Amino acid sequence: MSRQTVSNALVHPERLKAPTLEKVQSVIAELGYRPSSAAQSLRSQRTGAVGFELLAIGSANRNEIIYPFTVALSEMAIGHNCHVVTFSAAGAQSPTEGYEDMIRAQVVDAFIIADTHKGDPRPAWLDKAGVPYAAFGRVWGRPDITSWADVDGAAGLRDATNHLFAVGYAQGGYLGWPFGSSIGDERRRGWIEATTASGRSLGPEAQAEQDLDAATDAAYDLIEQVGRGGAIACASDLLAMGVERAARRRGWVPGRDVGMTGIDDSSYAGMLKLTSVSQPVTTIADYLLGLVHKRLEGGPPPESGALFRPALVTRASSDPNT
Amino acid sequence: MSRQTVSNALVHPERLKAPTLEKVQSVIAELGYRPSSAAQSLRSQRTGAVGFELLAIGSANRNEIIYPFTVALSEMAIGHNCHVVTFSAAGAQSPTEGYEDMIRAQVVDAFIIADTHKGDPRPAWLDKAGVPYAAFGRVWGRPDITSWADVDGAAGLRDATNHLFAVGYAQGGYLGWPFGSSIGDERRRGWIEATTASGRSLGPEAQAEQDLDAATDAAYDLIEQVGRGGAIACASDLLAMGVERAARRRGWVPGRDVGMTGIDDSSYAGMLKLTSVSQPVTTIADYLLGLVHKRLEGGPPPESGALFRPALVTRASSDPNT
Structure with missing residues (x-):
């Protein structure tokens, strides 16, 4: 031969x-x-790599999702014939500095971005630089940008609320974040929709910042209002942890005397046996990698962003039989 | 020009x-x-990348450390003129399959490995393949392997125990894992050393698996034994969380009526205001990246592994004044 x-x-x-x-x-x-990555790069002028920025500082809540998402990206990359380069621009002067460095060093062909927020300069910057990207999270305030996938938070709260009614709790209250947060308002909408669709009137609700003491204090009065046999759907696992603590402080057993659900299926949700809603990070990672590769091959952006439905994880906090 | x-x-x-x-x-x-990474690769026959495997499934406790370590690696890579490629071999038939794939595709020059354990096949496999690596964690049972850095768990527990005595708690008990775990036994040694060095006799101790209900049950009797005004040093944040819950169940205020410390400075340690011991992941990431680059340049392995001292993070659970 x-x-x-x-x-x-x-x-x-x-x-x-x-x-x-x-x-x-x-x-x-x-x-x-298997073909050599360096030789392939030279032939295709591609690196075969997708960059993903890891922020050094983030809330515990955020890290609970970003780590599983990073694992999912690394896992799904194989099927897209690429690999993931993580980077972290500690002490950067601007939010795009790390991206600039990666492009200059020609280490990656495209980016997956996370932690999108109102006024985020990265999408416009990457568009201008002509570098394909896809976002985990909506690009708030920029409806013209469609290269994103996000979790359907309203659907998550609908599922949690319907589950509480199905288990048989008499009343379903809500503990959310202060009004005005895009994510929080959307989750609250899910609770309202499910309650209304069930023919019930809305249960009592309260707000607390993402802080355990604040959540526990707010929950203490709230569980009094829903009463024994009631339940509270929460906008986050941390808020649900506050409800759990408030229940124990009253001597009520979570699940049996008062039900509660969180969101994100974080490590402490598992520890405390809190029912939660798990983000479909693997499906989203796979979709976003597909999206940037379509862009790299010259395809148009998708017609709209994509919402993925999270999955309810039932534990003892909302069902004493589990 | x-x-x-x-x-x-x-x-x-x-x-x-x-x-x-x-x-x-x-x-x-x-x-x-900046020179193109692909062109440099061709010239040097190097990819400029270090691979790091992310395990899809891990205990919450483990993930609390691996995520910050991944961020630290990504951050420190810049100073070593390299980048980090994360990979995850979901559904792999063997623990070395993911490494094999990365070497074949010529995506990385070297690896950082974590989650080392007794009988770990990766070090011997990588040595045989002639691929440089450095380990976050001792290579248990293989004293001849010196390319590692680890956290000095005994020093962490010594610091935590000395802190409890310095604050003025009358007695210092210990809640650990069942005997026989290398990491757990080492942490317990730190508690014994600090107590003995202070001229005190050992306080009461108990064991519990890394499970919140088990920890809470074990702690309930243990805090009775140390009494009001005593404190418990714990082998992990989760065990400390159990002590915190047991204290509240008795109506005792953590920090004021009974002190407690954990290890790892996990997200829930922050939420619950638990004093903990923070792993020096940035220093370790920097050291390990330096180590693999020395090996890549043909240098010998270090004479011994390196232990790094963790840092005490004081919170209200061991000092009501903070």
């Missing part, structure tokens, strides 16, 4: 006869051959 | 006169030029 034959099999398979091609391919497979 | 002059400045700077070289370099700097 000549060197040229092997080279043709790899680069110009159409030049070989079928039996020759098959023979070469079987030997290649046997040897466990 | 000719193309050849610029090329010489980049590849053969010795061919140019000093003033010419300086002029070219200043223009290059002004343009923000």
Whole structure:
């Protein structure tokens, strides 16, 4: 078998006869051959890598999602024939400095961005630089940008609320964040929609910042209002943890005397046996990697962003039988 | 300025006169030029990347450390003129399959490995493959392997125990994991050493698995034994969380009536205001990246592994004045 034959099999398979091609391919497979990433890069002018920025400082709540998402990206990359380069621009002067560095060093072809927020300068900057990207999280305030996937928080709260009614709790209250947060308002909408659709009137509600003492204090009065046999849907696992603590402080057993649900299925939700809503990070990572590769191949952006439904994880805090 | 002059400045700077070289370099700097990673790879036969495997499934406790460590690696990579490629071999048939894939695809030059354990096949496999690596965590049972850095758990518990005595708690008990875990036994040794060095006799101790209900039950009796005004040093944040819950169940205020400390400075330690011991992940990431680069340049392995001292983070659970 000549060197040229092997080279043709790899680069110009159409030049070989079928039996020759098959023979070469079987030997290649046997040897466990995979093309060199550096040689492929040179040929395609691509690095085969997608960059993902890890922020050094984040709330515990955020990190509970970003770590599983990073794992999911790394896992899904194989199927997209690429790899993930994580970067973190500690002490950067601007939110785009890390991206600038990665582009200059030609380490990645595209980016997945997370932690999108109102006024986020990264999408416009990347568009201008002509670098494909896709966002985990809506690009708030920029409806023209459609390269994103997000979790349907309203659907998550609808599922949690419906579950509480299905288990048989008499009343479903709500503990949310102070009004005006996009994510919080959307989750609250899910609680309202599910309650209304069930023909019930809205239960009592309260607000607390994402702080355990504040949540516990707010929950203490709230569980008094829903009463024994009632339940509280919460905008986050931390708020649900506050409800759990308030219940124990009253001597009520979570699940049996008062139900509660959180969101994000964080590590402490598992520890405390809190029912929660798990973000579909694997599906989202796969979708976003597909999206940037379509852009790299010259395809148009999608017609709209994509919302993915989270999955309810039932635990003892909303169902004493589990 | 000719193309050849610029090329010489980049590849053969010795061919140019000093003033010419300086002029070219200043223009290059002004343009923000950085050499292309792919072109450099071809020249050096290096990818400039270090691989780091992210396990899809891990205990919450583990993830609380691995995520900050991943961020630290990504941050420190810049200073080592390399980047970090994360990978995750979901559904792999063997613990080395993901490494094999990364080597075949020539995506990385070296690896940082974590989650080392007794009988870990990766070090021997990587040695045989001739691929440099450095480990976050001792390679238990293989004292001949020295390319590792780890946290000095005994020092962490010594610091926590000394802190409890310095604050003025009358007695210092201990809540640990069942005997026989390498990490747990080492942490317990720190508690014994600090207590003995202070001239006190050992306080009461108990064991619990890494489970919140088990920890809370074990702690309920233990805090009765140390009594009001005593304190409990714990082998983990989760065990300390159990002590906190047991204290509240008795109506005791954490910090004021009974003190407690954890280890790892996890997200819930912050939420619950638990004094804890923070792992020096940035220092360790920097050390390990330096280590693999020395090996890549042909240097010998270090004479011994390196232990880094964690830092005490004081919160209300061990000091009502904070």
